[in-house]
Amino acid sequence: MPVFLLKKIGLKFSLNDPRWGRNSRSDENKNHMQNDKNPNNGPPDLDQLWRDFNQRLNRFLGRKNGGGSSNGDGFKPDAKGAGIGIGIIAVIAIFLWLVSGFFIVQEGQTGVVMTFGKYSGMTPAGFNWRWPTPIQSHEIVNVSQVRTIEVGYRSSVRNKQPKEALMLTEDENIIDIQFAVQYRLKNASDWIFNNRDKEELIRQVAETSIREIVGKSKMDFVLYEGREKVAFDVTQLMQNIVDSYKSGVQITNVTMQGVQPPEQVQASFDDAVRAGQDLVRQKNEGQAYANDVIPKARGAVSRLMEEAQAYSARVEANALGDASRFNQVYAEYQKAPAVTRDRIYLDTMQQIFTGTTKLMVDVKNGNSLLYLPLDKLIGQTNASGLSASNPNSASSTTTTPIPTVDSLQSSGSTQQKDSRSRESRDSRSQETR
DSSP states (O other): OOHHHHHHHHHHHHHHOTTTTTSHHHHHHHHHHHHHHOTTOOOOOHHHHHHHHHHHHHHHHSEEOSSOOSSSSSEEOOHHHHHHHHHHHHHHHHHHHHHTTEEEEOTTEEEEEEETTEEEEEEOSEEEEOOTTTTEEEEEEESSOOEEEEESEESEEEEEOHHHHEEEOTTSOEEEEEEEEEEEESOHHHHHHSOSSHHHHHHHHHHHHHHHHHHTSOHHHHHTTTHHHHHHHHHHHHHHHHHHHTOOEEEEEEEEEEEEOOGGGHHHHHHHHHHHHHHHHHHHHHHHHHHHHHHHHHHHHHHHHHHHHHHHHHHHHHHHHHHHHHHHHHHHHHHOHHHHHHHHHHHHHHHHHHTOSOEEEEETTTTEEEEEOHHHHHHHHHHHHHHHHOTTSOOOOOOOOOOOHHHHHHHHHHHHHHHHHHHHHHHHHHHHO
C-alpha cells in the first residue's frame, strides 16, 4: 500500500477516534495501570498493535454510526464505503503498475522486448512502453559501441597468455601472436538469445580462426610480409563463423599487437634473421653489380657487331663497285685497247704524282737522271699567282732551274716508244691466243 495512503489513514485515525478529547484522562489512567502491571517497561504486545491497526483501518473504511457499536468500538462497518476505498486503492495500484511499463532508449541503443521471457520485438531510440512485469520485460543493448576482445594477452602485451598466444605454423615452428579483435552488434535479439557466454564466444572464435590461418602459413610469412594478409584472413573467417552461429556480431577489425618467436629461442632466431638479412644484402649487391656490368657488356657486344656488319657491308660494296667498274673498263677496253691503256696509265700516274713531291726521270741516252722538284714548282706557281694578285709584294723570289723542252720531248718520245712496244706485245699476245 502506498505511503501517502498510510499517512492519510493515520490522519483519519486522529480525527475519527471517538475517544479523542473525551476519555483521554481515563486512557491515561488505563495506560498508567498497564504500566504498573508491567513494571519492567518491556516491548509492547504485537497482538495488541495488530488489533489497533485493524480497528483504525476499519474506522477509515467504515462510517460513524452514532454512539453505539455492535463490536464495542463505537463504529459500524459500511460495505459501500469499504468498496469505494478498495476501488480507489486498486485504481491507483493499476495506474502505478501501468506506468512502470515506460522506459527510455538512448541514441545508439535498441531495446529488446520479451513477453513471458520470449522474444517479442525491438524498440527504437526514444520513449517506449511495454506491458509491465510480469507480462513483459525489456533489455537495452548498445549496438553502436565498438567492443574489443584481447587474445594472447590482457590489458598489456607484456601480460601474455601463453595458452592463447602460442601456436604452430605449417613448417612446424612455434610462434607467439597477440592480437585484438574489434566488433560491434548488428542484431540485438541474436546477441541476447543465441549466445550464452558472449565475450568467451568471440574469444574462442578468434583463437580458432588465427590457429587455422597460421597453421596454413610459413613462419617467415607470418612474421614479416604476411601480417596484414593474416589479419584480413582471420577477419573473414571469424565473420563466417559468427554468421553461422547467428550471434548477431559484425567483426570490424583484427589488429596484430605482437608477432614473434617464443622467448626461449628469441636470441637464436635473431641471429638467424641477421644472417638471412646479410644474405639478402649480399645478393642485392651482387645483383646491382651484375645490373651495372651486364648492360655495358651487352652494349659493347652490340657495338662491335654493328661495326663488323658495317665493315662487311662496306667491303662488300667496295668489291661490288670495283667489279662493276672493272667490267665497264673492260667493255671500253675491248672497243679501243690502246686508248684505254693510255688512259689508265695516265690516270695512274696522275694519282701517283699527286702524292709525290720529288720526281726522278731516267733518261736512257746518256744514262743520267732528271730531277724535277715538283714541290718547288708548285710553290713557285702559287707565289706567282700571289704576286700577280698583289703587285706591291716583295719582288725578291728564288728561282729554280726549269727542265728544257728537249729533255721533256725526249722523255715524251721515250714514253710513246714504250707505249707502242707494249701495244705490239699485247697485239702479239692476243694473236697467239
